[in-house]
Amino acid sequence: MTFSPSCIVLNGSSRAFGNTKTLLNKMIQVLEEPFSSEIPIVDLCTLNITPYDYLGRNTGDDFFPLIQRCLKNFETIVFATPIYWYTVSAYIKIFLDRFTDVITLYKDLNEKLEGKKISLIVNFEGMHQETLRSVEENINSIFIHFCRYLKMQYKGAYFAHINLCISDQEKVRRLFS
Numbered sequence: 722m723t724f725s726p727s728c729i730v731l732n733g734s735s736r737a738f739g740n741t742k743t744l745l746n747k748m749i750q751v752l753e754e755p756f757s758s759e760i761p762i763v764d765l766c767t768l769n770i771t772p773y774d775y776l777g778r779n780t781g782d783d784f785f786p787l788i789q790r791c792l793k794n795f796e797t798i799v800f801a802t803p804i805y806w807y808t809v810s811a812y813i814k815i816f817l818d819r820f821t822d823v824i825t826l827y828k829d830l831n832e833k834l835e836g837k838k839i840s841l842i843v844n845f846e847g848m849h850q851e852t853l854r855s856v857e858e859n860i861n862s863i864f865i866h867f868c869r870y871l872k873m874q875y876k877g878a879y880f881a882h883i884n885l886c887i888s889d890q891e892k893v894r895r896l897f898s
């Protein structure tokens with residue numbers, strides 16, 4: 722019997738095999754088979770996805786095939802990002818901006834947004850507790866508003882220091898489901 726995972730992971734790190742990927746692999750190990758070996762991870766830094774363009778001159782880049790794959794085949798998109806300068810990586814921000822193309826240019830995909838789920842995995846290296854709290858609030862707020870506007874469901878975020886082990890396995894399972 723073939724198994725189709727319900728989620729796809731988009732890794733927003735600037736390197737395909739950095740700390741974000743290490744964290745993702747640790748998290749995926751928490752999931753049971755056949756989940757753990759089947760979840761696709763797409764490294765955004767290996768694709769050509771350019772910033773939003775009002776004139777739609779970048780419709781031929783890698784965004785459309787990827788968003789089409791995400792929305793047609795999966796219930797949940799898991800964004801994974803390192804913290805770069807107190808916020809999500811540029812790869813994630815560019816990808817979020819390009820959802821504007823979905824609602825303005827790709828009408829058939831637009832219909833598929835409603836009810837889709839988004840989860841977020843975040844890793845960071847060194848922030849004071851208070852700074853971390855405000856960064857968490859800001860990032861959560863971006864995704865809460867983004868999902869509300871697009872009628873998607875935000876399942877929440879897992880913020881993990883790179884050296885820490887995964888303490889809340891139940892939460893990991895929920896974010897990847």
Ligand SMILES: Cc1cc2nc3c(=O)[nH]c(=O)nc-3n(C[C@H](O)[C@H](O)[C@H](O)COP(=O)(O)O)c2cc1C
Nearest residue numbers: 734739740741803804805806807844845846847848
């Ligand atoms: C450009 C840049 C900016 C960063 N800014 C922060 C930051 O604001 N707060 C923090 O805790 N770590 C920051 N870091 C550290 C990264 O979040 C951390 O090393 C992370 O694990 C890197 O993941 P990666 O290997 O997938 O890029 C920054 C790293 C880089 C390269």
